[in-house]
Amino acid sequence: MSSAPTRPIYLDNNATTPMDPRVFEAMRPWFLEHFGNAASATHVYGWEARDAVDHAREQVASLIGASPKEIVFTSGATESDNLGIKGIMDGRRWMVDGGLSEAKSNKQSFVDGYRPGHIITCVTEHKAVVDTCKYLESVGIEVSWLPVERNGQVSLAELEKAFRPNTALVAIMYANNETGVIQPVREIATIAHHHGALFFCDATQAVGKIPVDVTADGIDLMAFTAHKLYGPKGIGALYVRRKPRSVMLDAQIHGGGHERGFRSGTLNVPGIVGFGEACALAASDMQSDTERISGLRNKLEQSLLEIPGTSVNGHPEFRLLNVTNICFSGLEGQSMMMALSRFMAVSSGSACTSVTQEPSFVLKAMGLSDEEARGSVRFSLGRFTTEEEIDYAIDKAREVILQSRQEHHNA
Numbered sequence: 001m002s003s004a005p006t007r008p009i010y011l012d013n014n015a016t017t018p019m020d021p022r023v024f025e026a027m028r029p030w031f032l033e034h035f036g037n038a039a040s041a042t043h044v045y046g047w048e049a050r051d052a053v054d055h056a057r058e059q060v061a062s063l064i065g066a067s068p069k070e071i072v073f074t075s076g077a078t079e080s081d082n083l084g085i086k087g088i089m090d091g092r093r094w095m096v097d098g099g100l101s102e103a104k105s106n107k108q109s110f111v112d113g114y115r116p117g118h119i120i121t122c123v124t125e126h127k128a129v130v131d132t133c134k135y136l137e138s139v140g141i142e143v144s145w146l147p148v149e150r151n152g153q154v155s156l157a158e159l160e161k162a163f164r165p166n167t168a169l170v171a172i173m174y175a176n177n178e179t180g181v182i183q184p185v186r187e188i189a190t191i192a193h194h195h196g197a198l199f200f201c202d203a204t205q206a207v208g209k210i211p212v213d214v215t216a217d218g219i220d221l222m223a224f225t226a227h228k229l230y231g232p233k234g235i236g237a238l239y240v241r242r243k244p245r246s247v248m249l250d251a252q253i254h255g256g257g258h259e260r261g262f263r264s265g266t267l268n269v270p271g272i273v274g275f276g277e278a279c280a281l282a283a284s285d286m287q288s289d290t291e292r293i294s295g296l297r298n299k300l301e302q303s304l305l306e307i308p309g310t311s312v313n314g315h316p317e318f319r320l321l322n323v324t325n326i327c328f329s330g331l332e333g334q335s336m337m338m339a340l341s342r343f344m345a346v347s348s349g350s351a352c353t354s355v356t357q358e359p360s361f362v363l364k365a366m367g368l369s370d371e372e373a374r375g376s377v378r379f380s381l382g383r384f385t386t387e388e389e390i391d392y393a394i395d396k397a398r399e400v401i402l403q404s405r406q407e408h409h410n411a
């Protein structure tokens, strides 16, 4: 880079991505000219909004191999996590059309007074899942918290052991936001279904970065959000399976019966249009983006690993290609982060937990000490990361790390 950038370079794409200008252009007319309510059935203002929503719903569904009717628009992945998990565990009508396990079918639940009473989840889930499950625990639902291996993956043997007769749901994420570690989703789905449970997956970090196919992956409910794939903030989706068995949820927001009754409220038409466009672009650009971004990620990772006392957190192979989470051992994490932040926007832990100064619970669950977790940094790249920026980041990170080591040593 010829001159120093005026702002720190952005390497925090797992917290949020900048909006793609093509997405912004697609959204623009839906703020001013075409402001209609998609539920207005009596005039052209409503019809054009509805058509735009229909088109976007197809774009979103297509990216994940779903049918448009299976997409429920929400305000983001946090809401989708809440709706997917609480909507099942409220349990008044969680599955119709038979279901996987006769004993747990919807019909039976009314006859026998069956209530889904147990969830299996994992300690390294996003807070939106962790806190939802903790809430359910506080109102009497049983929750099993699976540990993870040192590489960040859940153990399938532990999963097998966790089932109980009343297990209704397995909630495990696709890819972790802090480390990028990808869970063995297909195996998890198969095991969940074998035990007559549904599989809920928070795929917020995976959708748009790697191919996700709800049918091939065996996912019954899936949360994701636009602002992690170059779309706008405040719009997300919950995928809710309809075929071959229809999953039923209890709404968490009641009102006009929008979104098949699962989520009431006037639709965010510009947001939905932007989400659709972002998904279409993700589908068309995924391969070229992945090749370019993974090349830059590898360059960054390999260069940082040349610094003594550094290691990568997370599975060497089953990991998203845009992120590297690096442990710089023997360093005081907070002062290192402060020094780094002058040059680059990176994070320790996730954006949602970094307001507190606690070391990352994800890294601690993988067996890192408090000190190692505090000395770890997540670098997450994206569509707009350039090679110049990566070269600059490598230089500055080296400088900061070597200097911090010196200071730490002298102190």
Ligand SMILES: *Cc1c(COP(=O)(O)O)cnc(C)c1O
Pocket (backbone or CB within 6 Å): 014, 015, 075, 076, 077, 078, 079, 126, 128, 173, 175, 176, 177, 202, 203, 204, 205, 224, 225, 226, 227, 228, 234, 236
């Ligand atoms: C960002 C993120 C969320 C929250 O998404 P919002 O749309 O900001 O609510 C949930 N889960 C994971 C894995 C995430 O990375």
